Amino acid sequence: MKLEIKNLSHTYDVEVIKNINLNLTKYKSIAIIGVSGSGKSTLIRMMSGLEKPSIGEIHVNGMNVFDEEYRKSIGFVFQSHNLFPHLTLKRNISLVLEKTRGFSKEDADKTALKYLELLHLGDQVNKLPKNVSGGQAQRASIARALSINPNIIFLDEPTASLDPILTYEVLTAVEDLKGLGKEFIFVTHVMSFVRDFADYVIFMDKGEIVEQGTPEIMDNPKHESFIEFMKKVK
Numbered sequence: 001m002k003l004e005i006k007n008l009s010h011t012y013d014v015e016v017i018k019n020i021n022l023n024l025t026k027y028k029s030i031a032i033i034g035v036s037g038s039g040k041s042t043l044i045r046m047m048s049g050l051e052k053p054s055i056g057e058i059h060v061n062g063m064n065v066f067d068e069e070y071r072k073s074i075g076f077v078f079q080s081h082n083l084f085p086h087l088t089l090k091r092n093i094s095l096v097l098e099k100t101r102g103f104s105k106e107d108a109d110k111t112a113l114k115y116l117e118l119l120h121l122g123d124q125v126n127k128l129p130k131n132v133s134g135g136q137a138q139r140a141s142i143a144r145a146l147s148i149n150p151n152i153i154f155l156d157e158p159t160a161s162l163d164p165i166l167t168y169e170v171l172t173a174v175e176d177l178k179g180l181g182k183e184f185i186f187v188t189h190v191m192s193f194v195r196d197f198a199d200y201v202i203f204m205d206k207g208e209i210v211e212q213g214t215p216e217i218m219d220n221p222k223h224e225s226f227i228e229f230m231k232k233v234k
């Protein structure tokens with residue numbers, strides 16, 4: 001994807017994103033890593049157009065992130081599943097397709113099933129979120145994000161609320177999506193997944209990009225804060 005970030009700063013009570021500039025042209029799967037509070041979620045929300053920066057601009061694949069066309073071309077998966085609790089996994093997806101994409105009921109159902117099957121949930125489609133495991137619910141959220149056929153999928157710590165087994169299950173399902181020709185921008189603390197899945201890595205500290213490059217940078221961190229981080233997550 002083409003990712004262009006110009007003079008990006010963001011202030012809540014204090015400045016949490018500090019003049020980030022980035023110009024990437026050829027990567028398909030970008031990981032953002034760093035300790036808690038370093039600004040990863042704020043940055044990924046801005047890249048997806050969910051939040052407006054105090055200063056600066058972001059263009060992705062030539063579109064401003066606030067363009068309607070861009071907003072329609074992305075999917076976002078949050079830390080916890082945020083499915084509607086009173087709807088089945090299938091209805092969670094088909095309703096979105098009917099309401100936001102104008103699908104007929106029949107097409108919406110067919111598409112919902114297709115993506116739930118892709119995420120290995122074909123036998124869970126009529127269950128409510130509370131009656132499936134956390135890993136299955138999170139895979140259903142991924143199926144929902146995919147169902148609108150986005151070009152780019154954002155994931156912000158999609159396994160934060162899961163135990164190691166379910167984390168593995170969800171991340172393996174994401175890895176299986178490699179062949180779909182989608183682009184990914186994601187935040188995770190699972191470094192083995194970053195190594196396997198990312199083709200570019202951004203390390204953030206205190207609102208700044210401190211180091212960036214292909215995943216090999218993780219084997220030879222240079223900046224003090226990145227060295228410390230890699231010691232802890234290894």
Ligand code: ADP
Pocket residue numbers: 012013016034035036037038039040041042043
């Ligand atoms: P990360 O995802 O790396 O943990 P965040 O982007 O969530 O970091 O947060 C960066 C900083 O911004 C933190 O200090 C956090 O407390 C603060 N922050 C995040 N969201 C808000 C908000 N909505 N209002 C005020 N402060 C916030």
Ligand code: MG
Pocket residue numbers: 040041042156157
């Ligand atoms: Mg976060």
